[in-house]
Amino acid sequence: MTDPSTQYVQWFRQSSPYINAHRDKTFVIMFEGDAILDPNFTHIVQDIALLSSLGVRLVLVHGARPQIDGLLEHWQIRSQFHRDLRITDPMALTAVQAAVGMVKSDIEARLSVGLPNSPMHGARIRVISGNFVMAKPLGVIDGVDFQHTGEVRRIDHQAIKTLLDQRHIVLLSCMGYSPAGDMFNLAVEDVATQAAIDLKADKLIILGNHSGLHNEQGDTLPELTCAQLEQQQHHYSGEMRAHADASLRAIRRGVARVHLLSHSDNGALLQELFTREGRGTLISQQAYDHLRAANIEDVAGILQLLAPLEEQGILVRRSRELLEQEIQRFYVIERDGLITACAALYPYSAEQAELACVAVHPDYRGSDRGQQLLQQIEKEARQRHFQQLFVLTTRTAHWFIERGFVAGDVAELPQERQKLYNFQRNSKVFFKAL
Numbered sequence: 001m002t003d004p005s006t007q008y009v010q011w012f013r014q015s016s017p018y019i020n021a022h023r024d025k026t027f028v029i030m031f032e033g034d035a036i037l038d039p040n041f042t043h044i045v046q047d048i049a050l051l052s053s054l055g056v057r058l059v060l061v062h063g064a065r066p067q068i069d070g071l072l073e074h075w076q077i078r079s080q081f082h083r084d085l086r087i088t089d090p091m092a093l094t095a096v097q098a099a100v101g102m103v104k105s106d107i108e109a110r111l112s113v114g115l116p117n118s119p120m121h122g123a124r125i126r127v128i129s130g131n132f133v134m135a136k137p138l139g140v141i142d143g144v145d146f147q148h149t150g151e152v153r154r155i156d157h158q159a160i161k162t163l164l165d166q167r168h169i170v171l172l173s174c175m176g177y178s179p180a181g182d183m184f185n186l187a188v189e190d191v192a193t194q195a196a197i198d199l200k201a202d203k204l205i206i207l208g209n210h211s212g213l214h215n216e217q218g219d220t221l222p223e224l225t226c227a228q229l230e231q232q233q234h235h236y237s238g239e240m241r242a243h244a245d246a247s248l249r250a251i252r253r254g255v256a257r258v259h260l261l262s263h264s265d266n267g268a269l270l271q272e273l274f275t276r277e278g279r280g281t282l283i284s285q286q287a288y289d290h291l292r293a294a295n296i297e298d299v300a301g302i303l304q305l306l307a308p309l310e311e312q313g314i315l316v317r318r319s320r321e322l323l324e325q326e327i328q329r330f331y332v333i334e335r336d337g338l339i340t341a342c343a344a345l346y347p348y349s350a351e352q353a354e355l356a357c358v359a360v361h362p363d364y365r366g367s368d369r370g371q372q373l374l375q376q377i378e379k380e381a382r383q384r385h386f387q388q389l390f391v392l393t394t395r396t397a398h399w400f401i402e403r404g405f406v407a408g409d410v411a412e413l414p415q416e417r418q419k420l421y422n423f424q425r426n427s428k429v430f431f432k433a434l
Contacts, residue, residue: 015274017337022273023055026164026199030192031207032063035263036103044207045110047269048169049125057164059195060127061172062107063188067099068092083141084242088148088185096148096185100173104129107171126168132156133191135176135184150176150184152191157198189246197253204250205272206243207263212281213240223282226251247283258283276335276363289340291372294330299323301339302330305359313425314395315357330357331376333369341369345377348414353381355391374403382434389434390417392427405430 029048035041052058068086072079072095080087088096111125135150153176160170172195174188189206196204212220213229213236226248233244247258261268261280271279294302302323309315318326326344333341340361346354355377360369381389390413391400401407408431410421421427 011275014276018274019054021337022051024057025202026057026059027051027203027205028059028061028192028196028199028201029205029207029269030061030063030188031263032188033066033068033099033103034209035207036062036106037066038264040264040266042110043266044263044269045107045113047267049111050270051273052125052167052169059160059164059170059172059199059201060107061174061188061192061195062103063174064096064099064103065188067103068095071095071099082144082146084238085138085146085149085187086185087144087146090148093148093183093185096175097183100175104171104173111169127171128163128168129171129173130159131177132160132170133172133176133186133195135178135186137178137182137184148182148184150178150186152176152186152194153178155191155195155198157195160195160199187242189242193246193250196250196255200254202256204247204255204258205269206246206258206260207269208239208243208260209262209264210240210260211262211265211268211279212260213244221281222278223284223287225287226283226285229283251283251285256284276338289369290334291376292332292334294327294332294342296324296327298330298332298334298339299327302327302332302342302357305339305342305361306357308362309359315359316422316425318357331373333372335364340364341373343370343373343377345380347384347386348417350385351387352414353384353386353389354417355389358391358396370399371403378432378434387434389432391430391432392421393430394425394427397428397430400430400432403432405432 031044035044048058048060069079072092075095077091077095079092086092108127111127133155134153136153138146138149138151140146163170172191174186174191176184176186176191178184192204192206195201213224215221229244229248233241233248236244243260247260250258259272259280259282261272265279268279299320303320306315306318310317329344329346331343332339338361341364342357342359343355344357346356348354355374358370358373378389390408391405393400408429410418410429412431413421413429
């Protein structure tokens with residue numbers, strides 16, 4: 001059994017690249033009124049305080065739908081909806097103002113906790129709110145007058161950036177104001193998305209009732225590209241559809257990544273931000289794992305990936321100097337700065353080239369990274385007009401056989417490669433026609 005203290009040290013070391021990567025970055029975190037009522041919200045506030053202490057620039061955007069519903073029910077006022085949006089008449093607007101004020105005070109109070117026996121001790125967080133959201137009336141849609149329901153006109157991003165520079169947390173609500181002094185009830189997704197866009201935020205994080213977006217079997221999808229989400233967004237409804245639409249809008253307008261998490265899942269925020277596996281659904285313009293040609297800065301990462309396999313005798317040992325000289329032959333798959341897989345293409349004649357140094361990080365074996373690299377190597381080999389690819393292996397023969405390689409003999413290798421063959425290793429030789 002692994003010692004818990006050892007596990008903690010390992011986790012802390014693994015999280016350190018993310019601590020460095022997130023410092024001075026701007027995150028917009030959105031949560032509905034349901035999150036504030038959830039018992040886990042205390043932990044969310046503590047995690048927000050931790051992010052702030054690590055140098056993350058935070059903008060919090062809160063909703064208040066259940067609180068508004070509660071007040072209207074108490075006042076025996078029935079609220080009307082159209083297209084999942086509340087029609088905010090004067091009485092409903094009064095409820096919105098009261099509910100938003102209560103929620104705002106609650107959040108500020110929770111972020112002010114600093115008792116010695118609490119996780120917030122010494123945090124000294126300053127929360128600033130104000131009239132940063134300019135709004136306009138939604139108007140009449142399908143013949144329905146939405147009255148005081150509005151949409152975001154603009155975000156005073158310069159004022160918010162000034163406050164973030166001063167290490168304050170900025171708190172935005174689902175209310176906006178017009179130059180004429182009118183107040184409007186806004187969709188919290190609209191405020192959060194526009195704030196992330198105008199602030200050029202590095203991340204938009206949406207906390208909802210679900211642990212992200214699900215497939216047809218109900219399993220959480222760990223990551224999606226914008227194109228993948230566009231293909232399946234019509235499958236979603238309700239909150240999932242609203243969050244999917246907000247994610248696409250943010251990504252299309254320049255926000256690098258959107259994270260969808262559950263507000264009920266204790267520690268989901270930290271797991272999503274400080275582990276490679278994450279916790280919810282990550283949405284980005286491009287695939288999270290980036291396959292690319294290697295460069296000199298990747299040498300250390302490739303060496304670290306190859307070292308365990310060299311020690312086991314699976315791969316031939318390569319020095320740093322040799323790898324630096326041959327780095328242009330390599331392709332890598334990178335995930336948040338970690339080289340998770342690599343492979344290389346070595347030409348030996350006008351017709352034959354070797355696939356070499358195929359390695360996948362232990363935490364990512366069983367994925368399709370090896371297959372992706374093989375496809376990339378085959379693609380380049382065809383572009384360079386090689387007719388045959390060969391590989392030497394001691395332990396992974398079946399993997400190559402399953403991908404179209406056929407067993408051959410050392411004598412079939414190019415003369416230059418035959419001279420380098422190590423008979424003590426007794427590697428098996430496989431060929432694949434291109």
